[in-house]
Amino acid sequence: MFNIFHDYGKYGVHIFFVISGFIIPLSMDKARYSIKYYFRFLYKRAVRLHPPYLTALALTLLLIAVSNRAKHIPFPETLPSIIESCFYFHIPASNPVFWTLRVEAEYYIFMGLFFVLLNKFPKLTLCIAVPVIMFLSQTDIVNYISLFSYIIFFLIGAVGYMIYNKVGSYRLELACLAALLIFSFIFYSLAASIAVLFTVSLILLYKGNGNKFFDFFGEISYSVYLIHFPIGVKFLNLIAAHVNTRYYIILFIMAIILVTVIAWTFWKFIEKPSGDLSNKIKYGESKKSPQSLTV
Numbered sequence: 001m002f003n004i005f006h007d008y009g010k011y012g013v014h015i016f017f018v019i020s021g022f023i024i025p026l027s028m029d030k031a032r033y034s035i036k037y038y039f040r041f042l043y044k045r046a047v048r049l050h051p052p053y054l055t056a057l058a059l060t061l062l063l064i065a066v067s068n069r070a071k072h073i074p075f076p077e078t079l080p081s082i083i084e085s086c087f088y089f090h091i092p093a094s095n096p097v098f099w100t101l102r103v104e105a106e107y108y109i110f111m112g113l114f115f116v117l118l119n120k121f122p123k124l125t126l127c128i129a130v131p132v133i134m135f136l137s138q139t140d141i142v143n144y145i146s147l148f149s150y151i152i153f154f155l156i157g158a159v160g161y162m163i164y165n166k167v168g169s170y171r172l173e174l175a176c177l178a179a180l181l182i183f184s185f186i187f188y189s190l191a192a193s194i195a196v197l198f199t200v201s202l203i204l205l206y207k208g209n210g211n212k213f214f215d216f217f218g219e220i221s222y223s224v225y226l227i228h229f230p231i232g233v234k235f236l237n238l239i240a241a242h243v244n245t246r247y248y249i250i251l252f253i254m255a256i257i258l259v260t261v262i263a264w265t266f267w268k269f270i271e272k273p274s275g276d277l278s279n280k281i282k283y284g285e286s287k288k289s290p291q292s293l294t295v
Contacts, residue, residue, distance in 0.1 A: 002252075011195040013100055014153050018199045020104065021157020022164070025115050029165060030287050037283040038112045045108045048278035049222070052271040053101060056226035057085055060095040063230045067094075095229050099146075106147035107154055118158065122168030126176045130155060134183055152188070153196055156180045160200045223267040224259060232259045 033041060061082065065075055077085075077092060084090035088102035117125045133151055142149045159177045162168055177200070185193035217224070232255045243251050 001249075008191060011191055014150070014192050014195050015199045016100075017103075017107075017150050017153035018157040018160070018196045019203070020107065021154035022160045022200070022203055023157075024108070024111055025118060025158055025161045026165065028111075028115050029119070029161075031283045032287060033115060033283050035113070035116050040281065040283060041112050042108060044278050044281040047281065048275055049101070049104070051274045052222065052226060052266070053098075054086060055266070055270045056095070057092070057098070059227065060092050060230045063234055064092065064094045067234065094234075097225060097229050103146045103150055106145060107151075110147060110151075111154075111158075114158075118162060119167060122162060123172060126159070126162075126168070126172055130159075130176060130180075134180070138187060152180055152184050153192075156184070156196050156200055157203075160203055164204055220260075220263050220267040220271075223263040223271050227263055227266055228259045231262055232256075 028041070061077060064077070068075055081090045081092075085092060085098075088098070088105055091098045114125075114129075117129055133148075133155065137148045137151050139148075147154075156177065159173055159180065163170065163173045163177070167173075181193055181197055184196060235255050235258055236251065239251055239254075240248070
């Protein structure tokens with residue numbers, strides 16, 4: 001079971017990129033975004049995501065300091081590395097999942113511009129811009145802009161948004177989506193392509209009601225992501241040496257419960273206030289919709 005989590009759990013990141021690729025342009029459309037709001041859009045995203053990240057970073061550094069002091073190991077970070085971490089240019093070893101936040105930040109910079117093309121010139125964007133981006137994703141540009149290593153998955157979500165919101169030509173969008181999925185299979189992996197196919201299909205085809213259980217974990221998912229590694233892994237490392245292997249499943253469940261409780265607390269006092277503040281930043285008069293979007 002643990003091997004399955006290790007081998008396939010990483011594709012949750014690809015699923016998240018597809019969801020982000022879909023929900024961000026959808027929320028921008030609802031907010032009547034235009035290019036004149038570009039910097040306000042970036043500010044809104046920073047207000048929503050950066051304070052929880054900085055808090056999680058501080059928590060991670062504190063745990064590193066306490067753990068290394070107990071082990072009589074030097075603190076691995078320096079003032080320059082900490083400053084770089086504040087802006088996603090350095091990733092503390094004790095919380096390696098932070099790497100995705102740099103990709104997300106680059107995606108927001110990209111989508112603030114790309115969204116205009118999607119809405120104003122959908123056919124040209126799908127026929128010219130998307131193939132060019134697909135080509136660039138396989139060049140050395142990935143060594144300089146992290147987003148291009150995973151931009152295919154964001155584009156799958158973005159094309160899903162176009163289909164969902166009926167932006168352009170339905171057949172062209174389906175063909176582009178199919179091309180992106182085939183591309184993900186050829187240049188990434190079968191598991192990644194299956195994960196993103198399932199995700200975009202669920203987004204476009206599911207018509208049922210929500211579920212309180214999934215709503216709860218969806219609400220706190222960012223907080224879980226930010227703190228699960230330093231909290232969960234430190235807990236497992238601390239306890240595992242004193243527990244018989246036959247009880248590892250119980251230890252695993254305890255770690256999940258611990259992370260969930262701490263993540264909910266983190267969400268309530270750190271993430272939610274940031275989200276509430278971000279929601280007050282408007283572009284203009286929002287489109288009326290029966291469904292609310294919290295991003």
